[in-house]
Amino acid sequence: MQLNRRDFLKASAGVGGLVLLQPAVLAATNEFPNTSAPQSDIAMLVDASKCIGCWWCYAACKNYNKLPETIKPDPEQAPELSPDVWTTLHTTKRDGEWIFRKQACNHCTDAACVEVCPTGALSRNKLGFIQYDKDKCSGCGYCAEFCPFGVPQLDSNKLTGAAVMDKCTFCIERVTNDQQPACAEACPTGAIKFGRRSELLEEGKQRVAELNNISSKGYLYGENELGGLHVMYVLDDSPESYGLPAAPQVPPTSIVRNVFQWVGIGGLVAIVAGFGLNYIIAREAKITSELPGKEQMGRGKRNG
Amino acid sequence: MGEPRVVERFKKRTIWFHWIHTAAFLVLIVTGAILFIPGLGSAAAGGLTRLIHRIAVVFFVGLPVVYFVFNPRMSLHFIKETLTWGKDDLDWAKVAPLYYFGGDEEKMPPQGHVNTGQKMWQFVVLGTGILFLVTGFVMWFFKGSVAPGIFQWCVVVHDIAFILAFLMLLVHIYLGIIHPRMTESLRSMWDGKISKKYASSHYGKWYDEISASEK
Numbered sequence: 001m002q003l004n005r006r007d008f009l010k011a012s013a014g015v016g017g018l019v020l021l022q023p024a025v026l027a028a029t030n031e032f033p034n035t036s037a038p039q040s041d042i043a044m045l046v047d048a049s050k051c052i053g054c055w056w057c058y059a060a061c062k063n064y065n066k067l068p069e070t071i072k073p074d075p076e077q078a079p080e081l082s083p084d085v086w087t088t089l090h091t092t093k094r095d096g097e098w099i100f101r102k103q104a105c106n107h108c109t110d111a112a113c114v115e116v117c118p119t120g121a122l123s124r125n126k127l128g129f130i131q132y133d134k135d136k137c138s139g140c141g142y143c144a145e146f147c148p149f150g151v152p153q154l155d156s157n158k159l160t161g162a163a164v165m166d167k168c169t170f171c172i173e174r175v176t177n178d179q180q181p182a183c184a185e186a187c188p189t190g191a192i193k194f195g196r197r198s199e200l201l202e203e204g205k206q207r208v209a210e211l212n213n214i215s216s217k218g219y220l221y222g223e224n225e226l227g228g229l230h231v232m233y234v235l236d237d238s239p240e241s242y243g244l245p246a247a248p249q250v251p252p253t254s255i256v257r258n259v260f261q262w263v264g265i266g267g268l269v270a271i272v273a274g275f276g277l278n279y280i281i282a283r284e285a286k287i288t289s290e291l292p293g294k295e296q297m298g299r300g301k302r303n304g
Numbered sequence: 305m306g307e308p309r310v311v312e313r314f315k316k317r318t319i320w321f322h323w324i325h326t327a328a329f330l331v332l333i334v335t336g337a338i339l340f341i342p343g344l345g346s347a348a349a350g351g352l353t354r355l356i357h358r359i360a361v362v363f364f365v366g367l368p369v370v371y372f373v374f375n376p377r378m379s380l381h382f383i384k385e386t387l388t389w390g391k392d393d394l395d396w397a398k399v400a401p402l403y404y405f406g407g408d409e410e411k412m413p414p415q416g417h418v419n420t421g422q423k424m425w426q427f428v429v430l431g432t433g434i435l436f437l438v439t440g441f442v443m444w445f446f447k448g449s450v451a452p453g454i455f456q457w458c459v460v461v462h463d464i465a466f467i468l469a470f471l472m473l474l475v476h477i478y479l480g481i482i483h484p485r486m487t488e489s490l491r492s493m494w495d496g497k498i499s500k501k502y503a504s505s506h507y508g509k510w511y512d513e514i515s516a517s518e519k
Contacts, residue, residue: 025485067444104381116347118338118339118340118345118348119345119346119348119349120345121349135349135350136346136349137350137351138339138345138348138349138351138353138354139351139354140339140351140354141447141448142459143455145447145451145452145459146383146456146457148450154448156447156448158445160355160357161351161354161358161444161447162351162354162355163351164351167346185467186352217463237322251452251453253453253456253457253459253460254456256460257459257460257463260463260464260467261340261341261342261463262443262462263467264340264341264463264466264467264470264471265341267467268470268471268474271471271474271475272474275474275478275482276403278404278478278483279482279483279484281405281406282404282405282406282483282484282485284408285406285407286406286484286485287407289419
């Protein structure tokens with residue numbers, strides 16, 4: 001049976017669904033449904049086979065987003081994503097040579113971060129990517145903990161918990177004003193392309209076919225993963241060798257959480273209704289039992 | 305109502321404990337529920353409610369610790385009472401539903417200092433308290449250093465503990481304040497006293513015990 005996640009949620013809204021929850025969730029989230037990203041969405045296509053590790057995307061991102069700048073990183077010590085690093089390169093050695101893959105928010109269609117964000121600070125832009133409103137962020141960090149790629153970053157105050165999340169914005173001001181994201185514009189080799197997702201998908205498939213003429217490991221990552229990513233990758237090796245999980249999924253815990261929200265609300269309604277009913281019946285009975293004769297009899301028995 | 309309220313049911317310190325703990329828990333509920341109930345989340349924007357949650361938790365956890373240090377015997381008695389279940393509880397459960405819907409009081413087996421229902425509430429307070437404490441501790445101090453899967457389950461368990469504790473709190477409030485039969489409950493949590501009549505009809509076994517020890 002093919003279930004997508006939304007159908008699954010509807011089906012399991014009842015308490016009865018809980019029993020079957022864990023295996024069903026795993027089944028539902030492990031099978032990629034066909035990509036559900038709309039045709040009008042925009043995206044980026046990152047061709048890892050064309051990346052030379054120049055770090056221009058990294059520098060352009062920092063420059064455009066006014067993040068503290070650093071010197072060109074060494075592939076041995078590639079910077080990790082942080083509140084000050086929204087895009088970086090994942091570096092691995094293969095046969096003595098470095099291979100690189102641009103690493104930033106993948107702007108999933110089934111985005112766990114949006115699912116778990118309590119305040120609605122994270123949301124989907126109508127162009128498909130994941131935007132966020134810093135003023136709405138509560139700093140809870142659920143997005144960082146539920147993201148299958150570990151992308152959102154917060155520097156929390158250990159004592160007070162105060163924090164504000166940061167991540168790749170998809171250069172929202174640029175892309176909504178007919179410009180490319182800063183990283184795509186800076187890339188000198190055409191390894192980062194920006195455009196309509198549907199067109200980039202075709203281009204990616206073609207490129208993978210070309211790579212498969214050389215080796216058979218070509219793979220277009222992000223076509224269907226998590227409902228379709230808005231950053232897709234042309235890979236000439238396994239996803240793992242580029243630091244990407246082979247089967248990313250919205251964590252089942254986030255779905256369990258949704259189900260319990262409805263269990264809680266259902267319980268609340270049931271209990272309040274129960275109180276009303278109980279009050280009416282118990283009050284009636286109390287009035288009846290307080291008729292003098294009966295009351296005396298009852299107490300006499302107890303105290304005797 | 306006119307009965308003199310002369311039986312001591314709660315000590316002053318227990319009453320203080322109860323209300324400060326209640327206040328802390330209400331703050332925790334409000335600041336936590338807005339992160340949990342869909343649609344209320346915007347109230348948490350900016351993170352102030354998360355800070356308030358942490359301040360309230362200091363009281364919520366600190367108070368029982370202080371109470372325990374100064375009243376170890378009473379505290380241990382409370383824990384023992386909460387964890388001791390037996391045939392009496394089964395007998396209670398058989399007739400309680402009828403009783404709470406106004407059924408015959410005489411069919412109710414005499415209860416100890418707390419009845420089975422109150423013991424259930426104590427059990428939920430203690431049990432969810434531990435769940436809140438452990439999962440909350442991980443989420444507060446180990447965010448980012450504990451594996452994401454563990455953090456996620458802490459969120460889920462914290463949520464479930466909240467549902468349990470909150471719904472049982474509603475039952476506690478309803479029975480303590482609103483239920484037509486519990487006429488002296490709320491006042492007893494204010495000045496610690498109940499009438500002999502209320503003591504013998506609601507906590508017969510306990511009343512017999514304290515009456516006997518006074519003689």
